[in-house]
Amino acid sequence: MSAARNLRSEDQFLCSICLDVFTDPVSTPCGHNFCKNCISLNWNINVPCKCPMCKEAFTPRPYLRVNTFISEMVAQFKSAQQEARSRRSEQRRAKPGEVPCDVCTGTKLKALKSCLVCLASYCETHLEPHLTASRLKRHQLIDPVENLEGRMCTKHDKPLELFSNTDQTCVCVLCTVLDHKTHDVVPLKEECEGKKAELGKTEAELQQMIQKRRLKIQEIKHSVDLCKENADREIAEGVQVFTTLMASVQRRLNELINAIKIRQKTTEKQAEGFIKELEQEVSELMKRRTEVEQLSCSEDHLHVLQSFPSLKDAPPTKDWTEVSVPPPSYQGTVVRAVAQLEETLSKEMRKLLEAELKRVQQYAVDVTLDPDTAHPELILSDDGKQVNHGHVRKTLPNNLERFSHYNFVLGKQSFSSGRFYFEVQVKGKPKWNLGVCRESIDRKGYITLRPQNGNWTISLRNGNEYKALDDPPVRLSLKSQPQKVGVFVDYEEGLVSFYDVDAAALIYCFTGFSFTEKLLPFFSPCRNDGGKNSAPLIIFPVNQTA
Template structure:
């Protein structure tokens, strides 16, 4: 029996009415066990006989007989609990702040071991002893120590709040359940406690999930701020670079203007100094002759005066200075002309700097691109690594494939994109004709194809070595200062933007704007026919040569759909 009883728990010996260990247990027809006095009182206060636990009704009031086996087991369990309580009597502790003290102790309050819901008092081990030994007190309901025991009693009937009314969502006593709440759904407090605790567990889980979502949102916001800071720092650095270059150009222009003005000033000064030197030399000669004339005029020697008169009478060679003038250079308009020239220079330089910054910005979206041989026109020859394509002289005999260009001398890349931004570069050096751009997934690849946005193509081309055109509707002829040797292609799917750049010149060639992309985009390459060898150079997909390797964020590679 002791071996079996050790496997049993206190809950199995509790009466669901008084919530204490069973005393004189009886079993009613539905199989539930109660103290004989508890079930007797319960049945007497009900107009209809039913089990207080499962609510099963009985047509006739059941005959109550003590279950002797259960009575013995409950007695043994009670005795075991008393022995356990006695063995722990030496371990009593003084009540600490936050712990429930014994209500009976005088002087030093010991820590309460149990609270009695009938006596509405808490007891240490010593003062709990009567509740464990006295038969009258053994019927009292004990629980773990709690404060404010008055809140466990019904204010109206002064009875223990041992039931819960689901209709009114409140705790009630036994008398409340047969009076004010007679027709309501009333269950034992312990049963509702379990359900509410499970609800709290679910609520706690929901709250933790909400907390986790908000923590993730905080991280997302922090990452956005971090990205914003990086972008701002990048823009500041680029702004310093641009304005420093412009400032340097302004200072250089100012220095050039100052140098020009000073050169004119020096030339005028040099000319004036030359005139003055000549005049001073003539004055010196004239003063010498004046002295000789004066000396001769004073001579009383007739012969001497007459013999030297002829040589002195002849005037020395001198310059006619009547028409000689030093004309100050005209400075009017010099500054205006310099500013206009600076303005034109700055305009070109700003344009180049801005495009250079823009090109560096879009280069951060570089993608790894390889050509798809299954889409290539039979005349096209692809390199083994899928990075080069040119048109051969012989049309190869290839199996029919609805995804292969049949008439148009073109090929698609293996990669496609349906969101975000991407950029790649293609070398077109040495070619007289080519097509480049993107095409939507549903393009028609059979027969003759007209490259236009209406047909799903956003492209530019070169024809006859120097005729560049954006294939919009209508087409736009492009006036380029020089033919690009490497073309960069940038696409912003969400913004509906397709831009083409001259990589070496850092200049924008053309942009398709306000495009409406609703399906995947493929990268399109058209090396065009060989033209008797004149157009035999290949289109080459080139890696991007980044100019600022110090910013790793700029050069993350984007993986496209393959």
């Protein structure tokens, strides 16, 4: 509808004599409109004056004035046409990345086609001869491309229309007759279809790679979300715990201050009573002294003699010799308050450790002992959950995985990412080693258990000497002897932690390491020692009571 209205509007502004848009439009008495110059020339030739449209004659010749209303409408129409042409020209202008017309001067319009014969690209206007002229219609037109010279054979100046499978290069017709006469040559289209099939496979591979990476992005984003959730939870728990601790500290401080102030006030009250009593006695003694002074100065002999018996002795008073107000002793008050605070802190710490232990127990894995790694003197249970030292060295294959010099055995399961946790009963054993090690640990030579050699372990010797086999080893002071030890590993964090499961206490933590190999659970029940250390190390399911 809009296009139709525009066409009708354009027809209304066309002069029927010159068939162009009105110039200085005038109206004849019959109501038709013409260019002023066009109708004037017409009437100069044709007499009498007639309307070219309806043939109505006018006598005398009308005096014509420019129709200002139509003139203004024509001006608006021309302006709109100019704006429309400008918009169309702007839309057709070659933008960055588009092929420009090689014929356009000034503003380069976007090319619609490229000619392989002319080696030029043409916009809509300049393409017209190739669509109408019979000689140019035979030219090969393609979608617009740049560097048309690169599509011509540099040796024979002919279009590259064929492909040599022998040389894997594009050639022209003359090349097949001269330089590539015996070569396997096929049309570009045929070779292109084969290459497109290969591209289809490549596209499928790329799509698969893209999909995998998108899934990895989602996985990483999910990990970030989990990280934020964990961080928020830890912060919330930390705030709650430290708020409780600060409140407890403040409460204990207030209790300490109140206790000291009460003792201080009691002492002050006792002292105030003594002072009041003493001041009363002083007042009475001063009164008696005044009476004695007055009697001594009296000239009334009879009065002196009569009053003497009652004033010769001091009034009865309290013996203050043994009375004193020693300052109260606050010895031990602060110590007792700190001890009570320490007890509160210990309770809160135990709660924290219990919560932490529950969290790491969520990463529990099913670990079984690997008989192919066990030293020949070790005895493993059929289910692979227990190990102790025997007295006899068994004859076993000396495979690469087996330990030859030390009473060590590894778990079958290995881990190269994430987190894992397992628990081992050490009850009744005065000697043992426990932890994790890297897969490449030396299994044939003599080694020292420490992180530099690929071991993260703790040990017990002589029933009460606990050590973390760090570098240097760290002697551990434990409040109780663990009956069951939990081992937790966070591969990405480079962390190995040991827990006393029953006491919900942290034994030791290796931190700040960078794991690059697979890690395996590590066990050593140590030697039997004539039955003193015959109890086995037992891998227990998490949360199962021994």
